[in-house]
Amino acid sequence: MRYEPNPHFMRLFELFTSAPDSIGRNLQRRLGEAHSDSPLLLATGTDLVLFPGGGRPPSSVDFRKGTRGFFEITAISHLGLAIPYLARLRELGDMSCKAAGRELIAQCRVVQDLNSVSYWRDEVAVTAWRGHEEKITDLVDYTCATTADFLERAIENPRLLDFEHLRANLLEGGGPDAVPVPFNDVMAATFALSALDSVHRSLEWLHEQSIDWKKLMVIVAGGAGRPSAGLTWQSNNVCPLLYEASGHELDPARLIIAPTAPAIEPEKFADSEFCARAEARYREFWYGCLSSVEMSRLMWPDYPAFEKRIEQAPVVDDDTEVVNAMPIVRSVDDKRAIVTRLRYVMEDPAAQIATAGMQFVLDQLSANGNRPELVEIPGFTHTSYPAAAMS
Template identity: 75%
Template sequence: MHYKPNSDFMRLFELFTAAPDSIGHTLQRQLGAARADTPLLVATGTDLVLFPGGGRPPATVNFRISTRGFFEMTAISHLGIAIPYLARLRELGDPGWETAARDLVAQCRTVGEFNDVSYWRDEVAVAAWRGREEKIADLVDYTCSTTADYLERAIASPELLDFERLRATLLEGEGPDAVPVPFNDMMAATFALSALDGIHRTLKWLSEQDIAWPELMVIIAGRAGRFSAGLTWETNSLCPLLHEASGRELDPAKLIIAPFAPAVEIEELADREACARAEQLYRKIWYSSLSSVEMSRVMWPDYPAFRRTIDRAPVVDDDTQVINAMPVVRSVDDKRAIVSRLRYVMEDPAAQLATAGSQFMLDQLSANGNRPDLVEIPGFTHTTYPAGTTVRR
């Protein structure tokens, strides 16, 4: 027999929660109207939009992907895992691994031909990298030439793709056949350089806004990297960034992560009516998510309250075998923690890949007045990349 709820029960259900004019929806609208002047920050995987409230126009900034140098630095970073991925394809019997390897070799050679200091200084021109362009050019030159050389030799001698040998010679830089700079160091450096730029610009932009941080409402909307990533405070790179930017005045309880909320269409915000609709939508999302918080506090004030805690990151030492959260990096030379973070973001589907290099950069920028020139970069500051064909001009 097909089941269908009784219509009178359905009407009773709708009176509180489902109908547009329900008790719950009405309260949410009233709470939203009472706080229409409260600032609201909407963050996506690429943009920040600050709705200051009171009908004032929003301010926006892009902090990832479409920014200068992101694709270049990420392309180099990917070479650290491209060779192991090809090794695994070969191990699985994929007949296309060698063709893919040759394509990668050719593109590495092409990039190496035009990579020079002027490209990074004058075309990419990332403010946070100013003064480091020559070393970045060396890093790129070294990584491209080493990748091409290693793969050319591996095509002729596939035993180079055995994982024990690959780990020792390429990733760790150990043994008589080791590369001069381990690719673990290169990946740490490229992750950190990307993070340095994004965090520096975001902190600068936030400091220029007139934000009442204790009252600020925050929505992190939509997808953040992988479909499964960035769904908690600990795994979303924006949460600690906003907390530090606020001088730790941001109330964690007023930040919600809404993976199914629509992303902001920045171009539409130029239209006043579209902008008003977008702001109304996000304020509705915020209050529909958190209106129950206010009610719980007046209904059950004598019972234990919920408080979001920001857990301290675990410390990795020589004996640590398992971690269940992103470990803290204690210094630029804390290589075990740095590489553990690389493994963590690849192994935990909930983690954002970008977080591998972000926290140490954020800590240093926060401690040094957001001055990139005072920041030490893992795998870079105290590492010399052999100069090859890089042009000095």
């Protein structure tokens, strides 16, 4: 016989916590109302939305997929993974890998024909990439041409898809048949270029909002990449971005990462009634998570308090064999740390893939007044790509 709690005990339970009119939920609503003038920032996987408080309308910025150049530069970044993935499919006996390889070759050639300085300068027109258009054109042409050439040769000679050969001659360089620029550099460059755009625009928007950072309530809502990713301060892109934008004034304890919170598209906020209801729900949600903090401090002020701290990122050196957190990049030439970050985001299911290229770019933008022209880009600034045949 299935166990069911006695309904009288259930009602006692519900009176405090789970009923719509429970004591706990009533306090959450009251706290949300009492602090309706405090700013609240909603961060989704693609947007930042600021509710300034006091009934004023929200403002927002799309920092990822809806932005110019994201899919173009990410498509090039993926080519650094495509050949190893096809190699692994071949090892597993998947005969479709040859057809997939031919399709990838054909599409690389199509993109080569479309790729030009004018395309990047006039159509994509990313502000943070201004002045880099010719080099981006070279990078794209080189990556597509090298991918197509390597796969064409590998179809005729599958031994090229051996992972030892791939590492020495395609990914890392140094092998007898190494490509001119290792694909580790290509991936580092494209990750960093994507981060340069999104971080630059996000910082610019945040600085324009006149936010009272010490009072700011933050909800990081919905999914962020893989279902298991971005669930901690250290593994979520938004946390270090907001912390740097605030000049380290943001209280980490006032930021909630809530994958179950609804992530509403900013376009819907054009409806003022919908916007008011959504804001009220988000404020109630924030206090639903943190009302216990206020009560704890009132109930037990003389006992040790909880303090949320930002952990120091580890440093990678020649002897480092294992890291348990995303390592810091100390310079544009710190290739061991840069590639370790690439491995880390693929190996740790809690990590957001985009964090691989973000930290070094964020640090430089923060130190240089958000001026992208002063940022050194790994795998790009000090790396020469063969000139594109058509630019």
